[in-house]
Amino acid sequence: MIFTDDKVLAELADLINRLLEDRRTLKADYRCQENASRKMLSNISHDIKTPLTVILGYLEIMRMDSPDEEMLKKVEDKAGQVLEMMNQFFTLAKLEAGDTELEAVQIPVNEVCRESILDFYEILSQKGFEVDINVPEKAVYVLGDREALHRILCNLVSNAVRYGGDGNYIGLSIRYEQEWVYIDVRDRGKGIDKVFADSVFDRLFTMEDSRSRRIQGNGLGLTIARNLAKQMGGDIILQSEPFAETTFTVKLKRF
Structure with missing residues (x-):
């Protein structure tokens, strides 16, 4: 000084x-x-x-x-x-690196949600999951990239099946307001401690001490999902009550 x-x-x-x-x-x-x-x-x-x-x-x-x-x-x-x-x-x-270009078009969220959960129909049936889908019949649209949204949802559903499977439940629902659409992916597994809530999207996060290694390995899946959501002007939010319900919410701009 x-x-x-x-x-x-x-x-x-x-x-x-x-x-x-x-x-x-x-x-x-x-x-x-x-x-x-x-x-x-x-x-x-x-x-x-x-x-x-x-x-x-x-x-x-x-x-x-x-x-x-x-x-x-x-x-x-x-x-x-x-x-x-x-x-x-x-x-x-x-x-x-900013080398991925995403479309900014009208996406029917209802269709993408149904397609994403159907991709897991066989494994959900085999494991005896209770599947709770609450998707409105009326078309709901967001602004973004359809393939990116499908990838986000498949990642969240896959995580719910793999790491929240002891609850044998998965829920998928759509909520919306004037400016935003919210897609909730829920499970009733062991949950994620609040101390880890801000870390689950970290690309280096392995979390060995909570939820029996809910997020395993290099943790890239959730990092990619949130990165895609943010590039579409949205976000992914986590809420978890251990042994009750864990919800990953995809927030996107309504079209």
Whole structure:
């Protein structure tokens, strides 16, 4: 810090002090970003290494024995996990770099909601889920990109099935007011502690201490979903009451 009683020098000293403070802030931000990048790469490396290790193990067994259909299916599933993780990583990289262009057109939310839940019809039936859909017959429209909205909803439904499945319930409903439309995806699983509410959308978030690892691995799915919602002028909001109900709400501009 620089101090002086001279008015001109005092102004100059104040400017220098502010520049020094800005420099310290920039250095601190850079270190935070650098640490975050290292952590993300470490998480992704771990999440890719695990299924690859399993694949290599199965391949070693298959080399010694004639493979059966079940073993081949496991190898295929693990390989699919690796591919999906890589796709998510590159999708997020493009979104954060501003290289993804989304449409801004009229989207019938009713249709997209029905399509998204139907994508999970088989697994919901197999697991015996109670499915509660409250979608109005009257068409409701939002401004955005249809494919992006479908991806957001599929991610939220998938999370509800995978991590809230012990409640055997999933709800999907639409609410709207003059300027906004709200799409609620609900489950009745273990819930998410309030202390984690602001962290679940963090791309580095793994949350090992709550909801039995509700958000696993690199956490890119919810990060991508919220990023897409924000690019359409909206957001995704989390509300959770552990062991009662967890709701992810997609908020979009009404058209």
